[in-house]
Amino acid sequence: MSKCFVIALIKHETNTFSPIATPLSAFGHGNGPSYGEAARAEFAGSNTPFAAFLDIARREGAVAVTPVAAESWPSNMATRASFEALLQPLEDAVRAGCDACFLDLHGAMVVEGCDDAEGEILKRLRRIRADLPIAVTFDYHTNLSPDIVANASVITGYKTYPHIDMYEAGLLAGDILARSLRGELRPVMAWGWLPLVSSVMRHAPEDGPSGEIIAYARAMEKSGRVLAATLLPGFAHADTPYTGVSSVVVADEGADAAARGAAQQVCERMLAIAWERRAEYVFHPEPLAQSLARARALGAGAHAGPVLLIDHCDNCGSGGSQDVMLVVEEILRQKLDDVAIAPIRDPRAVAQMIEAGIGSNIRLELGGKTDMPAIGLAGRPLELAGRVRNITDGEIVFTGPMYTGLRSHLGRTAVLDTGRAQIVVTERHHEPFDLVIFRHCGIEPTQKKFIMLKSRIHYRAGFKPIAAHIVECAGAGVTNADLSVYGYRKLRRPIYPLDAI
Numbered sequence: 402m403s404k405c406f407v408i409a410l411i412k413h414e415t416n417t418f419s420p421i422a423t424p425l426s427a428f429g430h431g432n433g434p435s436y437g438e439a440a441r442a443e444f445a446g447s448n449t450p451f452a453a454f455l456d457i458a459r460r461e462g463a464v465a466v467t468p469v470a471a472e473s474w475p476s477n478m479a480t481r482a483s484f485e486a487l488l489q490p491l492e493d494a495v496r497a498g499c500d501a502c503f504l505d506l507h508g509a510m511v512v513e514g515c516d517d518a519e520g521e522i523l524k525r526l527r528r529i530r531a532d533l534p535i536a537v538t539f540d541y542h543t544n545l546s547p548d549i550v551a552n553a554s555v556i557t558g559y560k561t562y563p564h565i566d567m568y569e570a571g572l573l574a575g576d577i578l579a580r581s582l583r584g585e586l587r588p589v590m591a592w593g594w595l596p597l598v599s600s601v602m603r604h605a606p607e608d609g610p611s612g613e614i615i616a617y618a619r620a621m622e623k624s625g626r627v628l629a630a631t632l633l634p635g636f637a638h639a640d641t642p643y644t645g646v647s648s649v650v651v652a653d654e655g656a657d658a659a660a661r662g663a664a665q666q667v668c669e670r671m672l673a674i675a676w677e678r679r680a681e682y683v684f685h686p687e688p689l690a691q692s693l694a695r696a697r698a699l700g701a702g703a704h705a706g707p708v709l710l711i712d713h714c715d716n717c718g719s720g721g722s723q724d725v726m727l728v729v730e731e732i733l734r735q736k737l738d739d740v741a742i743a744p745i746r747d748p749r750a751v752a753q754m755i756e757a758g759i760g761s762n763i764r765l766e767l768g769g770k771t772d773m774p775a776i777g778l779a780g781r782p783l784e785l786a787g788r789v790r791n792i793t794d795g796e797i798v799f800t801g802p803m804y805t806g807l808r809s810h811l812g813r814t815a816v817l818d819t820g821r822a823q824i825v826v827t828e829r830h831h832e833p834f835d836l837v838i839f840r841h842c843g844i845e846p847t848q849k850k851f852i853m854l855k856s857r858i859h860y861r862a863g864f865k866p867i868a869a870h871i872v873e874c875a876g877a878g879v880t881n882a883d884l885s886v887y888g889y890r891k892l893r894r895p896i897y898p899l900d901a902i
């Protein structure tokens with residue numbers, strides 16, 4: 402009889418300071434969760450762990466049951482009712498009987514009344530069946546907890562930022578679990594956690610300590626000393642007792658009685674590098690006016706590609722409202738020319754532009770519709786005049802290296818052309834990591850002198866290859882790299898760099 406694998410995706414990066422609510426409809430990037438066959442159809446063949454798990458099931462001749470696939474853009478915590486609606490189909494599938502479970506999770510999900518949603522998911526599944534073999538993949542931005550590790554059989558995570566190895570991470574975790582089901586190996590895990598809140602702006606392997614740690618992890622995997630070694634730099638914008646830098650290592654106890662010790666040693670070495678180099682995980686922002694003056698000078702030379710202006714404090718890919726206008730205002734004040742900007746989320750402005758129609762001149766209050774009480778910031782719109790250059794339905798398909806092949810939805814989208822700047826305004830939240838965000842509405846990004854993006858690191862997937870220069874611009878918002886703007890209450894203290902340790 403063929404085996405049965407339950408494969409599910411429940412993902413949310415929760416920014417507990419975000420002003421954005423997370424109703425059930427926010428999953429499916431605004432289209433609601435997918436269940437059963439629809440879940441399989443949505444993610445099969447994509448660059449995700451879920452797709453890798455499907456491929457492993459096929460390879461093993463197993464029946465794949467896909468009760469739920471649900472991913473939302475980062476925002477504040479989901480309600481308990483939404484969480485239960487996502488978890489119940491998964492629990493039902495496990496209860497119906499299966500040989501193993503393969504989960505594509507985020508690792509920084511907080512829900513009403515629970516700071517550790519992934520730990521809760523795993524505990525609940527193990528409560529149904531105590532010896533259930535479970536493989537889990539996590540995003541790089543995971544805050545690892547004791548409940549997670551205690552209730553999973555195999556854990557891996559992404560080793561890239563931008564995350565372009567999602568499928569690979571799924572293949573690694575899935576393969577280890579599939580081989581253990583065949584009796585070829587016996588996975589054992591070691592893990593550790595550091596009192597260190599690292600800045601997302603210093604997470605890319607080429608920027609901070611992560612590169613050295615990941616290179617070491619890859620070398621240990623390649624040597625065969627361990628099966629999988631994963632660095633999880635954490636997510637500073639989730640205020641939980643688990644927030645911090647961690648690592649988790651899987652080794653084969655079946656082949657080597659000392660495997661547990663090897664896993665522990667590798668894990669400790671990874672964290673030792675992070676701790677020794679912890680000062681490099683702190684981001685030091687430059688004043689905004691200075692950044693844009695520098696960008697202006699960089700753009701004055703011969704066109705070797707656009708200068709990227711990274712509005713990183715209001716990144717919807719980490720819970721930002723995507724409508725803070727501070728950086729746009731400074732771009733216009735300093736009279737930068739030939740600028741493309743994406744995306745500002747403002748459903749009301751989109752409606753006004755659609756009503757006015759393509760080609761018409763319009764004056765409107767753009768952005769600034771969202772207050773951010775958790776960081777004491779009030780929304781402030783920017784009054785602009787311009788021409789409605791384009792209107793689209795916002796349906797896009799990624800062709801760049803991230804989420805390759807997946808379809809996404811910006812909601813109705815309109816382009817406001819102020820003369821100096823072409824601004825892509827959307828109904829929905831969306832981080833710009835693929836050139837399609839401009840191209841689908843008739844803007845060719847490679848031809849622009851400046852491109853402003855509401856992103857922190859993921860823009861690099863699609864935009865770094867076309868950029869002549871990159872200038873990080875410190876605006877405002879709930880993804881501010883200055884951790885002192887957040888009133889942490891649950892974080893375990895003392896913690897670096899907030900406390901002197």
Ligand SMILES: [Zn+2]
Pocket residue numbers: 540541542564
């Ligand atoms: Zn991430």
